[in-house]
Amino acid sequence: MSRRRSKSSSSDSVDSAEEERRRDIKERDEFSKRLKEKDDTKTRKVVESKTNKRAYEEAAKRLKLQHDARDKLIPKLRVQSRREYLAKRKEDKVAELEADIVDDEYLFDEVKLTKREKEEREHKKRLLSIAKQHEEARELERVQRYHMPKDMKTGEKGEYVEVDEREKQPNSEQKKWEAEQLQSALFKFGSRDVKPDEYDLLLEDEIEFVQVLRMDGSKDIDRKPEVTESEKKKMNIEETKKSLPVYPFRDDLIAAIREHQVLIIEGETGSGKTTQIPQYLYEAGFTKDGKKIGCTQPRRVAAMSVSARVAEEMGVKLGNEVGYSIRFEDCTSERTVLKYMTDGTLHREFLSEPDLGSYSVMIIDEAHERTLHTDILFGLVKDIARFRSDLKLLISSATLDAEKFSEFFDDAPIFRIPGRRYPVDIYYTKAPEADYIDACVVSILQIHATQPLGDILVFLTGQEEIETCHEILQDRVKRLGSKLRELIILPIYANLPSDMQAKIFDPTPPNARKVVLATNIAETSLTIDNIIYVIDPGFAKQNNFNSRTGMETLMVVPISKASANQRAGRAGRVAPGKCFRLYTAWAYKHELEDNTVPEIQRINLGNAVLMLKALGINDLLHFDFLDPPPHETLVLALEQLYALGALNHHGELTKMGRRMAEFPVDPMMAKMLLASEKYKCSEEIVTIAAMLSVNSAVFYRPKDKIIHADTARKNFNHIHGDHLSLLQVYNQWCESDYSTQWCYENFIQYRSMKRARDVREQLVNLMQRVEIDMVSGVTESINIRKAVTAGYFYHIAKLSKGGNYKTVKHNQTVMIHPNSALFEELPRWVLYHELVFTTREFMRQVIEIESKWLLEVAPHYYKPKELEDSTNKKMPKTVGRAGPSDAH
DNA sequence: GAGCACTGC
DSSP: OOOOOTTOOSHHHHHHHHHHHHHHHHHHHHHHHHHHHHHHHOOOOOOOOHHHHHHHHHHHHHHSOOOOOOOOOOOOOOHHHHHHHHHHHHHHHHHHHHHHHHHHHHHHSSSOOOHHHHHHHHHHHHHHHHHHHHHHHHHTTTTTOOOOOTTOOOOSSOOOOOHHHHHTSTTHHHHHHHHHHHHHHHHHHSGGGSOTTOTHHHHHTOOOEEEEEEEOOSSOSSSOOSSOHHHHHHSOHHHHHHHSTTGGGHHHHHHHHHHOSEEEEEEOTTSOHHHHHHHHHHHTTTTTTSOEEEEEESSHHHHHHHHHHHHHHHTOOBTTTEEEEETTEEEOOTTOOEEEEEHHHHHHHHHHOTTOTTEEEEEEOSGGGOOHHHHHHHHHHHHHHHHOTTOEEEEEEOSSSHHHHHHHTTSOOEEEEOOOOOOEEEEEESSOOSOHHHHHHHHHHHHHHHSOSOEEEEEOSSHHHHHHHHHHHHHHHHHHGGGSOOEEEEEEOTTSOHHHHGGGGSOOOTTOEEEEEEOGGGTTTOOOTTEEEEEEOSEEEEEEEETTTTEEEEEEEEOOHHHHHHHHHTTSSSSOEEEEESSOHHHHHHHSOSSOOOGGGTSOOHHHHHHHHHTTOOOGGGOOOSSOOOHHHHHHHHHHHHHTTSBOTTSOBOHHHHHHHTSSSOHHHHHHHHHTTTTTOHHHHHHHHHHHHTTTOOBOOOGGGHHHHHHHHHTTOOTTBHHHHHHHHHHHHHHTTSOHHHHHHTTBOHHHHHHHHHHHHHHHHHHHHTTOOOOOOOSSTHHHHHHHHHHHTTSEEEEOTTSOEEETTTOOEEEEOTTSTTTTTOOSEEEEEEEEESSSEEEEEEEEOOHHHHHHHOTTTOOGGGGOOSOOSOOTTOSOOOSSOOOO
């Protein structure tokens, strides 16, 4: 390990430091060579390992339709108190936002802000003003509720009519005001107290929508579609292929690809581009020289299902000529010529094959989604194309973005392929809705009462909102009794157990209507058939990383226009549809951004930067990004890598850094894994790393058994902190022989544990790959905690006089998360896994450490003086330890 | 005393 003494000033030590650097670089290159040799000798066979099987089953579960009996839905629970809670939370959020802006302006007013920071502040201000408008609107609650016209029809192909234009008609304001007054007067006398079986209940609460535009489909709905569903089933594969919109373009497309090295393909969903283009290329001989055609997808399920379809069309066994490669599962062989993979997998492949030498064509599909991986791939493939003139690049995207991609790839030509979609009518509300949950419920009932059969999809921001909406809706439906047809309410979000997720795919019984309450998962990740109506409140939860404080925030923000249109498009997959937006046309036009901020500008880039360094890209600040990440985020990542010893003082990758890059984890975690050998606890640390990777989704808290769940959780609490609690959970699950029953009894999410097991297996393999021995045998937790500290010495907080914690690096006030085992302990020094801002600044996953360890594991980073304890007294609050900890 | 959108390696 190379450690530079900061005091070295004599020429002797300068020389020896220089010598050490050269030696390290030499060792690093030898190490890389060994890795390469390992890769070359490894023969890839089509085998289904145990891990593969588990991963496959999990994914298959999601794909398959399940026909379990429908459970009776969540019991009605404290509806009123929850709504009050939500209202309060909203108020709190607004107050916080306000305080945030004041703080920001106070703290950084003198500082020269970057353009981005200014934008961020402006953005916050705008959010605040929107929130306040909503608050004001709420005071007039019910006032702006109108009636949905009974005869609301699809309407003609509409020109764009501004709502405010309509309001300019004579007396419209006056009439509106009168109508509102009348409404509110009616309400006061009104039917809140009316018996449930009054049909008026429905009408009283209605929202008026205005249709402003129609999103054109590409299907001619007046004529009968050329191919009906039942006819389709009868068609053989060849005929189906010929019926796809991409088919007539086959020859032109091949010619264009031959002529240009980079081609942007603009094609809507349903054009068949993902399945057909690789086959065309194969038939045209692009794989004749022993090279492959690669195609990346942002999602695992897509890579699997598309490759399965293509294998079927080509009449080959999946994994032979056609295969896929995703994490935990490589289903390819030496015969594979068409390879589908996730974008992250290709990103990883760059480490062992930086020139993509085995590919003749690389297709980056769904580029408009702008995932972190595709964004980095853009820069990498653009670079490769310069010296590999035989490599063809296809960038495939939905509409709108194609020009931007073309520009980035030196004005590459754009090839347009039509899609197959039905038109969707877009409706807006006339006035902003204060409480969009309530507005959703009202809209659902309106649609149910007045519109022809067809399923409804509602976009909400999270589990909590979905549960609230579900309860309110169910309650209302119950009160309406048999006045209406059956309404089947189904929630869907990523953390919902898979068997409950599968229910959304059950066919709707005749004469009933299904309403699916979904998070953003339904925007791209899964497709539900027979959706005719979409309700879009216009919000989503978004993660943001602040590199100034190293903190993540998850907050509800307005969606972008692109996202709104994606949501609307979900209504037009099987028939002409309707989308009800719970915001005004004016808000759509003036308040929504055109595009969602790409991921690369919103997240911590530690791992991505290390990876690029490992690929030999030294000048990251000038890397060719389609949209560059904030300068500060890159600087922070580089700083951390230097502190972790992954980069030397020349900014070059060290041997340590080269090893760290092999792990698909954050650099701090990679460092922790590597340090574990020294502290004789690699088995334990690998488990901890795997458990930390499954994103705090280990403990399950069903609403009706919160007390039991919390008691169960406390039984795992370890006296020295959460990392060790997680270790206990995993080890006990292991002892139960990976039992589902055990998980159920202990309120542990089985799916998360299964995932942790997969991750662990992968990490163990990688440890061997980077030549680290798996050692174990520590009896107490000190060594384990020291190993964690060796990776996370950046994340230290110290208890200050007021009973608050301050981070050592930023002197920022933070708290231990109430779910932590150390919540009531308050040790003097703690190490945290992550800092998140929800309602306050919280440290999540915390362990107790001793300050002297910091000098041991990071002497280059800490000075003894910083770590002196001025008071040696214990803090007064350590009266008793919470719960039966220290079980092991 | 909180309350974790969604992917991916």
